[in-house]
Amino acid sequence: MRLLCLSNGHGEDRIAGTILAALQREQPPPTLRALPLVGTGHTYRQMGVPLVGPARNLPSGGFLQTGLAQDVRAGLWGLVGQQRRAVREWAQTAPRGLVLAVGDVWPLWLAWQSGRSFIFVATAKSEYHLRDEKGRLPKTHGLEGWAGSVFYPWERWLMGRSVATFPRDELTTIWLKRWRLPVTWVGNPMMDALEAPGQLHIPGFSEAMVIVLMPGSRAPEAYRNWELILKALPGVIESLSAPQILFLAAIAPGLDRTQIEATLQKYRWPTFPGVGFGYDQVGLVVTQAHFNDCLHLAHAGIALAGTATEQLVGLGKPVVSFPGGGPQYTRHFARYQQRLLGPSMRLVDKPEAVGLVLQEILTDPDELNFIARNGRQRLGTAGASVTIARLIGQYLGR
Incomplete structure (x- = not known):
């Protein structure tokens, strides 16, 4: 056989x-x-x-x-x-x-x-x-x-x-x-x-609004996408009406973690003992080993990825995205993916627009229920x- x-x-x-x-x-x-x-x-x-x-x-x-x-x-x-x-x-x-x-x-x-x-x-x-x-x-x-x-x-x-x-x-x-x-x-x-092992525990962030960050898996494009995602985060932090915000960076195993963290330092993210990066009530965790936990813990995602984005939507979660520079995640691909995923995925023109859209979605229970049903219908069981x-x-x- x-x-x-x-x-x-x-x-x-x-x-x-x-x-x-x-x-x-x-x-x-x-x-x-x-x-x-x-x-x-x-x-x-x-x-x-x-x-x-x-x-x-x-x-x-x-x-x-x-x-x-x-x-x-x-x-x-x-x-x-x-x-x-x-x-x-x-x-x-x-x-x-x-x-x-x-x-x-x-x-x-x-x-x-x-x-x-x-x-x-x-x-x-x-x-x-x-x-x-x-x-x-x-x-x-x-x-x-x-x-x-x-x-x-x-x-x-x-x-x-x-x-x-x-x-x-x-x-x-x-x-x-x-x-x-x-x-x-x-x-x-x-x-x-996609079962969650429950191995990812972040001390001090039990009440946080959790946003998973997914820049894709293919180098060097994923590194450029990661920088674009980081440009979106100040607007997200300013817009979300949550006492705590926790970002989970789900980084593919084949990418260089050193390069991911160097970009965080470039954007002046301070180190945060026990978490990774962050300050006050904002944390950012970089992980290459807890993909499933990241998907299940997240309330929403910011993603410039293919399969990972669809899996998050299939679990009933909303995603906000914007075009990258390619070769995968171009404006054409993002629009194509949005048609595939329907109302579960919101597409904006630039990173700075992500925060207001996330706030709008996450404060609307009816929309969240609709997104959950849509994702499960389109991605299946x-x-x-x-x-x-x-x-x-x-x-x-x-």
């Missing part, structure tokens, strides 16, 4: 990791291999899943719309060729193997190219980008939605050749069934493995990873 997992991004690696973790608990567990198409595969290395091919960071972090030229200069086409060869070489060793593709059309296409049966977990696209339960959203450009779906005809053609495809929400699943594709709604694996792993196990056991 052999399985190869393909994923194209830090968030996608984490989602794939929840499925592989469930498979590792099977008896006997299948022989797992992984090929991270973007980045170095930190999640897989932590899990002890061997990699079958090259794993490299490229300048765009996988966002070719804005970073293609940089990636080409850094050796993109050579890497693509190496990845394709690695998939085919694995396939030769696994005549009855299965490929799990997590992400968008790139891992989907590679899975089909393997010549082996494959399952697709479609994390990147949702019909919420084009429509909601009430109907079609206003177009952002003339060609938007020309294919009748957020998925283009060639993507649907590839899905039709999968053993099974798992869309990220129920709305998308229902829509794709118009083409009689092998789509099934089992929940969203993005919402799995936990438990999908175990269901998908069980279906994979059944297929491999044939």
Whole structure:
């Protein structure tokens, strides 16, 4: 029983990791291999899943719309060729193997190219980008939605050749069934493995309004996003009518904590014994090890991130964001994400506008209840990873 997992991004690696973790608990567990198409595969290395091919960071972090030229200069086409060869070489060793593709059309296409049966977990696209339960959203450009779906005809053609495809929400699943594709709604694996261990305790801030700060996971963009987030905090501190404010900086493990803290010093954040940084009734904690606790403790978030933002919204929390400099978190991406998340995400033009919007949301109980319901509806419930792993196990056991 052999399985190869393909994923194209830090968030996608984490989602794939929840499925592989469930498979590792099977008896006997299948022989797992992984090929991270973007980045170095930190999640897989932590899990002890061997990699079958090259794993490299490229300048765009996988966002070719804005970073293609940089990636080409850094050796993109050579890497693509190496990845394709690695998939085919694995396939030769696994005549009855299965490929799990997590992400968008790139891992989907590679899975089909393997010549082996494959399952697709479609994390990147949702019909919420084009429509909601009430109907079609206003177009952002003339060609938007020309294919009748957020998925283009060639993507649907590839899905039709999968053993099974798992869309990220129920709305998308229902829509794709118009083409009689092998789509099934089992929940969203993005919402799995988010249980709070309860290990993050900040003395003296039990009454605080907690705001999680998420600058993204891809360097060097995340460092620039972090500086933009810090520009928003004076306005937040001034606007929030709370006796205490606690900021939780949820920093990805692959980022350099020294650089994050150096930027705090640049913006004159004093050290705060027992907390990290802050003064009086304002604290700021930098952590790279308590992501789940940060999400659960937060009342709201300021985020320039992809998957992490969506997970916070899925837990029923509001998010305020603004465009960064890219290559991922551009104005276009932020608007795209806002359509995906709906009223759970507020988009402002500049960091200095965040504070007033947060105050407006956090003092409106009806709006908070509406945001909580919206987030859970759009992101779905936990438990999908175990269901998908069980279906994979059944297929491999044939």
